[in-house]
Every structure is written in structure tokens, then in C-alpha cells.
Amino acid sequence: MNTPTRDLDRPLAPPRAPGRRTTAPVLVPAVLATVLGLWGLTRQDSMWRDESVTYQVAHRPLGELLALLGRIDAVHGLYYLLMHGVFALWDGGLPALRLPSVLATALAAAGVGALGTRLAGPRAGVLAGVLFALFPATQQYAQEGRSYALVTAGAVWATYLFLRGLGSTARGWWVGYGVVLAVVCWVHEFAALVLFAHAVTLRLLGVPWRRWSVAAVGVLVAVAPLAVVSAGQADQQLGWLGRPSPAMWLAFLAVSALGLLLSRVPVLADRTVTALALPLLIVPPGLLITGSLLKPWYVDRYVLYALAGLALLAGLALDRIPAQLGKGAARVLAATLVAALLPASLAVRTPESRKDDVAAIARTVRKLSHPGDGVLFLPSRRREWLMSYPTLHAQLDDLALARSPAASHTLQGTELPPAAIRTRLMATPRVLVLTDPDGQPLDPLPQEEVKRRTLGEYFRECERIGAWGGQVVVYVRKAGPGSVAVRGEGCQRR
Known part of the structure; x- marks a missing residue:
């Protein structure tokens, strides 16, 4: 036996008088x-x-x-x-x-x-x-x-x-x-x-x-x-x-x-x-x-x-x-x-209602960088922080990038093998690193590990500025045999 149902074509409220439709x-x-x-x-x-x-x-x-x-x-x-x-x-x-x-x-x-x-x-x-x-x-x-x-x-x-x-x-x-x-x-x-x-x-x-x-x-x-x-x-x-x-x-x-x-x-x-x-x-x-x-x-x-x-x-x-x-x-x-x-x-x-602020991070990069500085993204997916600012990104040397997002048909591009990343990083006197806030899990990928290891062994941190959801860290090469000289004194910018 079918259960009777109310006529759904009418509202539950008392019907309005004709012509009294309301918007x-x-x-x-x-x-x-x-x-x-x-x-x-x-x-x-x-x-x-x-x-x-x-x-x-x-x-x-x-x-x-x-x-x-x-x-x-x-x-x-x-x-x-x-x-x-x-x-x-x-x-x-x-x-x-x-x-x-x-x-x-x-x-x-x-x-x-x-x-x-x-x-x-x-x-x-x-x-x-x-x-x-x-x-x-x-x-x-x-x-x-x-x-x-x-x-x-x-x-x-x-x-x-x-x-x-x-x-x-x-x-x-x-x-x-x-x-x-x-x-x-x-x-x-x-x-x-x-x-x-x-x-x-x-x-x-x-x-x-x-x-x-x-x-x-x-x-x-x-x-x-x-x-x-x-x-x-x-x-x-x-x-x-x-x-x-x-x-x-x-x-x-x-x-x-x-x-x-x-x-x-x-x-x-x-x-x-x-x-x-x-x-x-x-x-x-x-x-x-x-x-x-x-x-x-x-x-x-x-x-x-x-x-x-x-x-x-x-x-x-x-x-x-x-x-x-x-x-x-x-x-x-x-x-x-x-x-x-x-x-x-x-x-x-x-x-602060969102995970990060890409615009604030880009402003920080613009403040700290000079054309030709190296830039490194730790992890690589943080390249997104500069993807909407192509002019700013183009002024920097993206040390790990193998193929651009457009050329690789990807969102953030593809990266070089670990050995190539290390070689390019070792040839760069000054690097801006865009990375997550402290305490975030570290990606175990070989490319990410070689970035962290090379920075730790051969570079010195000069400046660290946090923006919502991320931070920009400036590194310079340590002086030593075979190292590329840093123009300027100490951690001063070029």
C-alpha cells in the first residue's frame, strides 16, 4: 500500500492570495x-x-x-x-x-x-x-x-x-x-x-x-x-x-x-x-x-x-x-x-584565515632580492608562491628548475636531478630559499634532501623573514677553498 504524501507543489505555509507573489x-x-x-x-x-x-x-x-x-x-x-x-x-x-x-x-x-x-x-x-x-x-x-x-x-x-x-x-x-x-x-x-x-x-x-x-x-x-x-x-x-x-x-x-x-x-x-x-x-x-x-x-x-x-x-x-x-x-x-x-x-x-599568503611572500622576496640571485623552493611545490608573479620569478635564477610549468604541462614545473641541483647551488653566491614555517614535516625526496644538505654544509644563513604561512631565508656561500666569492662583505646584499 502506497503511503500518501503531501502535495509538494504547494508550500507548507497558508497559501497567499492570488497576485501576491513576493520576490x-x-x-x-x-x-x-x-x-x-x-x-x-x-x-x-x-x-x-x-x-x-x-x-x-x-x-x-x-x-x-x-x-x-x-x-x-x-x-x-x-x-x-x-x-x-x-x-x-x-x-x-x-x-x-x-x-x-x-x-x-x-x-x-x-x-x-x-x-x-x-x-x-x-x-x-x-x-x-x-x-x-x-x-x-x-x-x-x-x-x-x-x-x-x-x-x-x-x-x-x-x-x-x-x-x-x-x-x-x-x-x-x-x-x-x-x-x-x-x-x-x-x-x-x-x-x-x-x-x-x-x-x-x-x-x-x-x-x-x-x-x-x-x-x-x-x-x-x-x-x-x-x-x-x-x-x-x-x-x-x-x-x-x-x-x-x-x-x-x-x-x-x-x-x-x-x-x-x-x-x-x-x-x-x-x-x-x-x-x-x-x-x-x-x-x-x-x-x-x-x-x-x-x-x-x-x-x-x-x-x-x-x-x-x-x-x-x-x-x-x-x-x-x-x-x-x-x-x-x-x-x-x-x-x-x-x-x-x-x-x-x-x-x-x-x-590568516587561509593557510598562507602568497602575496606577502612575494612582497618579501621583492624586498630581499636582486636580479640574478638564486632562488630555491623547499619543498618544490612552494614554487607556487611565485607562479602568479612571473616578472619577479624571471628576475631570479631558479636553481632546481628543469622545465617550466608551461613547458612540462604541470602546475609548478619539474626539477633537476639531485646532482645537478647541487652543482648549480654550489656555483651560486647568494640564494633566497622559500620554505615552510619551522616545524613542518620535511619531504624525503632526494631533491629536497640535497637542497637541505648543501645549504647546511656550504652556506651561511644571513636573514630570515616570515610571511604568513611561509618564510624567506637568505643564504650566502661560506668562504673556503674552491668556493665562489661573495661580492660585498659578509651577509651584505650585492
Whole structure:
């Protein structure tokens, strides 16, 4: 016997009078997200290493960019092509790098508002969209030159089309659902995990699966070529990841527990909202973090769109609180919530909110270096710190570089064998070393070991300046038989 279900084509709230449609649930969150995204957009003129990858890759000629994607980073290929187009139209530095994410976040917030309105009425929609825009993680990735805000926008609007398809006999909703989700999965393939959340929603509501199944198969077929290519690149792409840490597990469990709590308070929850929002919140990150016990692929930003589920649950709860506690208590709660989020909102706009500050490191190199100085990257992947500053990099002699990133179709180029690195280093009187902060693990690769050993035996440290997430160390050759003389006295610059 089939379980009867509510007509999902109507909102849970009392129907509005004809002609009283409101755009507030879409516009208010979108405007708020845009304002928050533009606030402190340049983050004090800072840029971290992942954004630097976007910047330098998107500036490569199209042929070189496509050649790179054949070797690594295919999972981000469509995003890089989009940014290549952006920079072709407007090479506006950090604002151009981040503005697409700001606009995508506004679109995502509008989508959350539309979902909330469809499920529970316009006030719940406004509240859900506003909450989503206020989440610190939403604000963080709204100001980041990476693909995660775009993926979130696509996943949210695909979920809206999914919801509309459940309450309609028209096939167009499902066609739109499949097309949008297929494109989003090409922006980042982990967007496909939203399919599992939607499958759980169908199971909880007890509605037919046929049309969704056809759309889902179409999405998987469409993204299969990218999945095959990126699987072959996975060791290079995600080799830096380890198993999920206890802190990651605690964060996932805490957010999931909050969503479960909101869905279990009868006066603040609704069965249909829970059936859509709770799987969206828990299933994609849950699958990714659990799967990472076998293959470490979990990073929370890969499934940023899951926060839309929390926003929907919390938006409905805030909508219903005034009826339970009174408007005064609701206002106090809202003010407390905003005050609690403000410190995090300020923090994500500082350089220290990211792992490093490539711009600050480049400024330090410019201050300490002279044209022709040697430069060494310890480890080699820190070459990324200068990749977005090609003029500065070209003024220095990159002692370990064998083939440039463009020539080798790689992100940071390839390095010489250890013996060649040692020979070039021994012939250089003054070297700037760009390295991680003290206490970081040392790469055991032969090239890295010969860099450290040669510097320790034949060079003297003259100056060390830290920048956020890294440091620049100046070395000069020690005087001795057979050594190359250092122009100037002691550690003085040439």
C-alpha cells in the first residue's frame, strides 16, 4: 500500500492570495550575500596558494591550459576555462579572481530562499536564505578564487528543480535538473554526491523514483568521462590529503547533530522540510568522510553545498519560534545569532584565515632580492608562491628548475636531478630559499634532501623573514677553498 504524501507543489505555509507573489525570499538573501562578498573582497591584498593556482593556470594560453588538464587538475578544468574567459574580458587582479564566487554565492543564497519558500512559505525562505549567506563558511568561499561557490550554487538550484519535479507532472523540471547537475559535476565531480541525498529524500517521502532515476543516470553518464580522467590523476591531485582528523570528524558530527536536533523538535520542524534538508546536510559529507577511511579524499569545502540543508532547517525553526516564544524572544535570539557570527565573519576576511599568503611572500622576496640571485623552493611545490608573479620569478635564477610549468604541462614545473641541483647551488653566491614555517614535516625526496644538505654544509644563513604561512631565508656561500666569492662583505646584499 502506497503511503500518501503531501502535495509538494504547494508550500507548507497558508497559501497567499492570488497576485501576491513576493520576490523577497530570492532578492533579500542574494543582496545580502553580494554585500557580504564585496565587503573586504581583497582580504588586505592577500592570496593563498590554491587561489594562486587558479590565477596562474587561468592566465595560460588556451593550448597550454588544455595540455595541463590532460596531466593534472582535470577536475577543475571547466572552472579554469571559465576563469580564463573572465581574465580575457577583464584582467582585474584579485577582484576579477573572486567576483565570480561572489556572484555564485548570491545565486546560491537566492536558491536557498526559493527552496525555503517552496517548502514553508516566504518568511521561512527569507530566513533560510539570510542564514545561509551569514554562515562563516559561505562568506569564506564567496571570497575565494576557487570553484566551490559555483558548485554550491549549482547544487542548490538543482535541488530546487528536483523539488519542483516532485510536485509536477511536467518533464521539463527533470530535464533542467539533469542538465544543471551534469554541468555542476563538470565544475567539480563531488557535486554528484547530491544525487545520494536526493535518493534518500525520495525514500523518506515515499514518492516514485522513475523520472529521477532517468535524470540521475543521465548525470552519471555525462560526468563519466571526467571521472575516468580525474581518477587517473587522483594520486597527483589528492596525494597531499591524509585520513580525516578527529577535528574533522567532530565538526561533521556537530553540524549533523545540530541538523538532527532542529528536525526533531516538533513545533519547529516539518516532515517534508526534514526529508529534503537533512539528507542534503548529512549524506554528501557523510559519504565523503566515511569513504576517506579507505581513500583520503575528504575536505569539507568539496561539499560546501551541504550547508544549504542546515540553512533550511534553521530558517524554518526561526520562522516558527515567534509563535512559540513571542516576537521579543525571537528578536533577542536573532540578535544573539548575528553577534555570535560576527567574529567569524571578520576572521574570514583576514590573510590568516587561509593557510598562507602568497602575496606577502612575494612582497618579501621583492624586498630581499636582486636580479640574478638564486632562488630555491623547499619543498618544490612552494614554487607556487611565485607562479602568479612571473616578472619577479624571471628576475631570479631558479636553481632546481628543469622545465617550466608551461613547458612540462604541470602546475609548478619539474626539477633537476639531485646532482645537478647541487652543482648549480654550489656555483651560486647568494640564494633566497622559500620554505615552510619551522616545524613542518620535511619531504624525503632526494631533491629536497640535497637542497637541505648543501645549504647546511656550504652556506651561511644571513636573514630570515616570515610571511604568513611561509618564510624567506637568505643564504650566502661560506668562504673556503674552491668556493665562489661573495661580492660585498659578509651577509651584505650585492
